[in-house]
Amino acid sequence: MIDHATLKAALAGRALPAAYVDLAAFDANVATTLLRAGDLPIRIATKSLRCVPLIQRVLAASPRFQGLMCYHPREALTLHAHGFDDLLVAYPVVQEAEIRAVAQAVAAGARITLMVDSPAHVERLTGSGIPLCLDVDMSARLPGLHFGVRRSPVTTVEQALAVLAAARAAGLVLEGVMGYEAQIAGVPDEAPGDPTNPVIRWLKSRSRRELAERRGAVVKALRDAGAELRFVNGGGTGSLESTAADPSVTEVTAGSAFYAPTLFDHYRAFKGRPAAGFALAVTRIPGPGLYTCYGGGYIASGAPGPAKLPSPYLPVGAQLLSHEGAGEVQTPIAYEGKLALGDPVGFRHAKAGELCERFDRLLLLLDGGVFDDVLTYRGEGFNFG
Numbered sequence: 001m002i003d004h005a006t007l008k009a010a011l012a013g014r015a016l017p018a019a020y021v022d023l024a025a026f027d028a029n030v031a032t033t034l035l036r037a038g039d040l041p042i043r044i045a046t047k048s049l050r051c052v053p054l055i056q057r058v059l060a061a062s063p064r065f066q067g068l069m070c071y072h073p074r075e076a077l078t079l080h081a082h083g084f085d086d087l088l089v090a091y092p093v094v095q096e097a098e099i100r101a102v103a104q105a106v107a108a109g110a111r112i113t114l115m116v117d118s119p120a121h122v123e124r125l126t127g128s129g130i131p132l133c134l135d136v137d138m139s140a141r142l143p144g145l146h147f148g149v150r151r152s153p154v155t156t157v158e159q160a161l162a163v164l165a166a167a168r169a170a171g172l173v174l175e176g177v178m179g180y181e182a183q184i185a186g187v188p189d190e191a192p193g194d195p196t197n198p199v200i201r202w203l204k205s206r207s208r209r210e211l212a213e214r215r216g217a218v219v220k221a222l223r224d225a226g227a228e229l230r231f232v233n234g235g236g237t238g239s240l241e242s243t244a245a246d247p248s249v250t251e252v253t254a255g256s257a258f259y260a261p262t263l264f265d266h267y268r269a270f271k272g273r274p275a276a277g278f279a280l281a282v283t284r285i286p287g288p289g290l291y292t293c294y295g296g297g298y299i300a301s302g303a304p305g306p307a308k309l310p311s312p313y314l315p316v317g318a319q320l321l322s323h324e325g326a327g328e329v330q331t332p333i334a335y336e337g338k339l340a341l342g343d344p345v346g347f348r349h350a351k352a353g354e355l356c357e358r359f360d361r362l363l364l365l366l367d368g369g370v371f372d373d374v375l376t377y378r379g380e381g382f383n384f385g
C-alpha cells in the first residue's frame, strides 16, 4: 500500500478531490485473482471497474481473462463499439427499445448475451435472435432464513427446463447458465470483532455444498435435454476459490477484486491490496486533532450502514467522526498527527466501480508519481443508470 507521503508527493499541484488507482496494487490484485480462480477463465464484471482503459489492462494481463459481464444493454453496445467481444448482460432486459438495439447489433455480428430467469423474460425476446443465459438462484433457504439475494425465481431443474422450452418455442438459443452465489461472494466472514463470523462461515460452507448440487443438477438436465451450453458462469470476488472448485462451472466472474474496496477487506480466503482511492484536500482545522476536508460523501449502495461509508486510510490512523460521517460537501476527520491546509487525505470507497460515478478521471499512480490519467465511464459521458 502506498503511504501518505507518497500520495502527497504524487498529487502535489493537482486539483482535489481526485480519484486514483495505485497501479502496482491493481496489477498485484490481477495476479492474485488469476491464482485464486484455479485454471478457469475469468469474466470481468465491468460494473466494478467502470473504466475502459483499466478493463483493457486486465484483459491484456492474461488470455484467461475472457469476456465481460456488463450491467446494462447500452453498456454492452457501447463496449462493443469500443471493440470488446463476448458481452454477457448479467441482469434481465425487459424494455423493447433496448431489446431492439441489442438485436440489431447481434444481427450485425456482435456477441451479446442477455439474461433470463423465466418464460416471461424469454417471450419478450421472441424473434430477436439474441442468445440467452439462464440465471439460476443460488441462495440458501434455511428454516426462517433466506441466505442470499432476491433475483432469479429458478431454483429447480423443472423451472430451468421450462425456460429452455420457452427459448426453443421463441426460436432462441440458450447458450449459458449463470449462478451467482451472492451470500458467499459478497458477505465478509472475518469482520473485526464481529461475533457472527463463525455463523456466517458455517452458513457459507453449508450453502456451498447445496448450491454446487443445484447448479450441477440444472446444468446436467439442460445438457441432457440438448442445450449446447457455451459457458456456465459463477461466483464473484468473494467466492473465487469455491466457485472454481465446482465442476459444473466453466468460468468465474471477478470485478471488485481489482480495486479491492473496503467491503472486501474481511474475507478469510483472500486479501486484496487497496488499489483505488480518492484524495480530498484539508480545507479547515476546526480544533486540535480535527481536520475538515472538502468533498467525500460518496456512500455505497445497498442496505445502509457504517460499512457503506468511505474510509480515510492515508494518513494511517485518520478516522471519520461517527456523528458526521462523510458529508455532501465537507468531511471532517480525527487524526492525531499533523496535517496542513491543502494536504491530501486518502480515502477508500466501500464498493468498487461506484467511485467512478463521482469522478471523470482516475490518476494512475506508479513509482511515486502520476504515470497517466484515464477517463472513467462518467468521464467518457457514459451513463447507464
Ligand SMILES: Cc1ncc(COP(=O)(O)O)c(C=O)c1O
Pocket (backbone or CB within 6 Å): 045, 048, 069, 090, 180, 185, 235, 236, 237, 238, 253, 254, 255, 256, 257, 352
Ligand atoms: C451476477 C453477478 N456476478 C458476479 C458479481 C461479482 O462482482 P464482483 O467481483 O465485483 O464482486 C456480481 C456482483 O454484484 C453479480 O451481480
